[in-house]
Amino acid sequence: MSRAENQTTEGLGYDAVLLASFGGPEGQDDVIPFLRNVTAGRGIPDERLEEVATHYRANGGVSPINEQNRDLLAALEAEIARRDWSLPLYWGNRNWDPYIPEALQQMYDDGHRRVLMLVTSAYAGYSSCCQYREDIAQAYEKTGLEGKIDVVKIRQFFYDRAFIAPFQEALAAGLEDVRAQLAAKGEPDAQPKVVFVTHSIPTAVADAQGPDHVKAEYGTDAYTAQHLAVARTLMETVPEAAGLEHSLVFQSRSGAPTTPWLEPDINDAIEEYAAAGTRGVVVMPIGFVSDHMEVKWDLDTEARDTAAELGLAFHRAPTPGTHAAFVGGLVDIVAEQLHGAGGQAPARGEQVVPGDWGDICCVTGCRPMLTARSGARRPVAESAPAPSDSAPSDSAPSAQAGPASR
């Protein structure tokens, strides 16, 4: 086949990719309408909204998240062009312009009928997976395009090399920095503690999330279990972290004070560690793919201040952002759903966090028909033996993607 023929969208099985994200305000006037969009009907107290508004106000009313998504889009486009595929990218957000329904309409108007949705959240869970499927269902309703354009959500990727590799690099660099800070303070023998952090969610929501075999294996809810598995893999695969203590803590608690959310909060945890003799922390924001407002405020402002007050050395590691391994790996995960892309053997993601995660999104409240089945069941890295029930499957990653039918 000639290169020109390879570039037809028919050859790929899908004709566009929708990058779906959270969205954020772009100026002071956007802040309150944005927060209303996020919390509509969710019972978040006004005091909490006013408090969160100050985080955005301090940054000119601008969340960094939209700029980060524009950068990610450009990087993904460049990688797709490098592979000689004709697969245009679109962008739509849940809570701010450009919104998902408008992106859906635009894709339809541009002639696309089969779309893969790539979400800027790595984990399974309500906010990170199920809610995006609901967003698409709502977009079908709003545009009247149900049955006229198909959107298929790509699987979660917290266990992929794409997501883990940038954090491995970040952990090694963070440890080097904290060790240097400790040496400069005349405490060369003090050992840093590695603090993995993710977004808190209500414990009732966490408890409702399966699957049961994951709960049984980790002795906790599946949301927490995914993060524990990521943390464990990072500790085991980064040589600089050998022998260090680590923990999983939470940030950005919302809701009413009487509703229990996952704990401990990162600030309480840092206080506790300081009291127990810890002299320095490397904070690993494994819950997120970019350094957006929850990272800038809750970690770079609040947690950093907490550590400074207690005299602790502090380093906040970067999220994957537009790291080349992340961008390339995401395109490999997209490619699992394409057949014969570029006339070459299909690329696929590589699982490096062991575990049989299956095709989890969440158990309750999900519309099951919208997620593409995972094609990425590869053996895990030698350093981390796979449980016996997670045998790799050799099924072709393109099996789901039939030719575009118009």
Ligand SMILES: CC1=C(CCC(=O)O)c2cc3nc(cc4[nH]c(cc5[nH]c(cc1n2)c(C)c5CCC(=O)O)c(CCC(=O)O)c4C)C(CCC(=O)O)=C3C
């Ligand atoms: C699990 C999870 C993720 C990670 C998965 C994912 O990435 O999707 C995440 C990401 C994000 N959360 C974000 C912002 C906000 N989240 C809020 C509220 C809430 N988050 C929740 C959970 C999560 N949130 C929950 C259970 C609530 C309570 C209300 C509700 O049930 O929905 C509120 C309302 C005010 C407040 O109460 O904090 C805001 C402003 C931004 C954008 C940051 C920026 O602007 O740069 C991002 C990426």
Ligand SMILES: [Fe+2]
């Ligand atoms: Fe949130």
